[in-house]
Amino acid sequence: MTVIDGKALAERVQSELKTVVASMPIQPGLVAILVGDDPASKIYVSGKEKDAAKIGIKSEIVRLPETITEVELLETVEKYNQDSNWHGIIVQLPLPKHINEERVLMKISPEKDVDGFHPTNMGLLWSGHPLMLPSTPAGIMEMLKAYNVEIEGKNALVIGRSNIVGKPIAQLLLMANATVTIAHSRTKNLLELVKNADILVVAIGQDRFIKSGDVKPGAVVIDVGMNRDAAGKLHGDVDFNSVKDVASLITPVPGGVGLMTRTMLMKQTVEAAKRALNV
Numbered sequence: 582m583t584v585i586d587g588k589a590l591a592e593r594v595q596s597e598l599k600t601v602v603a604s605m606p607i608q609p610g611l612v613a614i615l616v617g618d619d620p621a622s623k624i625y626v627s628g629k630e631k632d633a634a635k636i637g638i639k640s641e642i643v644r645l646p647e648t649i650t651e652v653e654l655l656e657t658v659e660k661y662n663q664d665s666n667w668h669g670i671i672v673q674l675p676l677p678k679h680i681n682e683e684r685v686l687m688k689i690s691p692e693k694d695v696d697g698f699h700p701t702n703m704g705l706l707w708s709g710h711p712l713m714l715p716s717t718p719a720g721i722m723e724m725l726k727a728y729n730v731e732i733e734g735k736n737a738l739v740i741g742r743s744n745i746v747g748k749p750i751a752q753l754l755l756m757a758n759a760t761v762t763i764a765h766s767r768t769k770n771l772l773e774l775v776k777n778a779d780i781l782v783v784a785i786g787q788d789r790f791i792k793s794g795d796v797k798p799g800a801v802v803i804d805v806g807m808n809r810d811a812a813g814k815l816h817g818d819v820d821f822n823s824v825k826d827v828a829s830l831i832t833p834v835p836g837g838v839g840l841m842t843r844t845m846l847m848k849q850t851v852e853a854a855k856r857a858l859n860v
């Protein structure tokens with residue numbers, strides 16, 4: 582069994598990006614709009630600032646109060662759409678309940694939508710011609726590539742159907758010629774599907790849901806979960822301690838998918854800046 586080293590891989594990609602950025606005539610810029618104080622979003626945003634600084638990406642966090650109106654938020658997004666100093670815009674999710682998430686995501690100009698959540702970018706991905714890749718799925722594919730995982734013809738099971746992880750990773754695996762199944766909370770024969778999966782991607786947000794007895798021996802297990810227990814310790818959706826003995830390759834939490842998610846956001850930002858420069 583091999584544990585995927587998300588930290589080493591993230592650092593490798595970051596240093597490649599740093600070289601690319603150093604050779605660019607302008608500094609790529611990434612703005613993160615953070616509404617309210619969701620704890621997971623705060624962790625992500627602070628990590629992102631650190632990564633950006635390391636790579637040489639200009640970054641700004643726009644902190645807005647929980648009480649902001651949807652119109653004010655839309656105006657903020659539009660301001661950064663219009664400002665050519667910023668190549669990437671992300672609006673941290675989740676947003677407060679009184680704000681329509683879909684409308685806000687649709688407001689981000691697709692060329693600056695480095696999360697890849699705009700319906701135009703989702704559609705481009707599903708049509709097989711992606712412009713912007715959502716970071717978590719892009720990071721997962723990067724890990725599979727770095728560890729030479731054969732995807733073609735394999736049974737890939739994605740548990741979770743979110744627009745952020747489940748749907749886009751299913752499409753990326755499909756584009757790599759896997760036979761893809763998407764399972765979710767209403768799936769009836771889940772454990773049967775899990776037993777058959779050569780590649781298992783778990784993104785359901787349930788602490789240590791997948792146990793060693795569930796997994797096919799030799800499977801590649803990618804854990805997207807980030808669940809904090811009462812003591813504040815992070816756990817994945819996979820019971821790492823037992824599943825690691827059954828899997829051929831497995832991602833840890835922390836130190837796996839999360840770090841690659843952050844790094845791929847940086848990569849999308851650099852790509853967006855390159856496109857803005859026409860290089």
Ligand SMILES: Nc1nc(=O)c2c([nH]1)NC[C@@H]1CN(c3ccc(C(=O)N[C@@H](CCC(=O)O)C(=O)O)cc3)C=[N+]21
Nearest residue numbers: 621622625628671672673674696835836837839840842
């Ligand atoms: N528009 C938008 N896009 C997102 O991609 C997005 C979002 N909103 N809202 C919040 C969630 C959460 N998320 C994380 C990604 C990586 C880590 C991360 O860095 N994890 C590290 C460290 C975790 C730790 O130690 O606390 C790890 O897994 O090793 C954390 C959180 C992205 N999200």
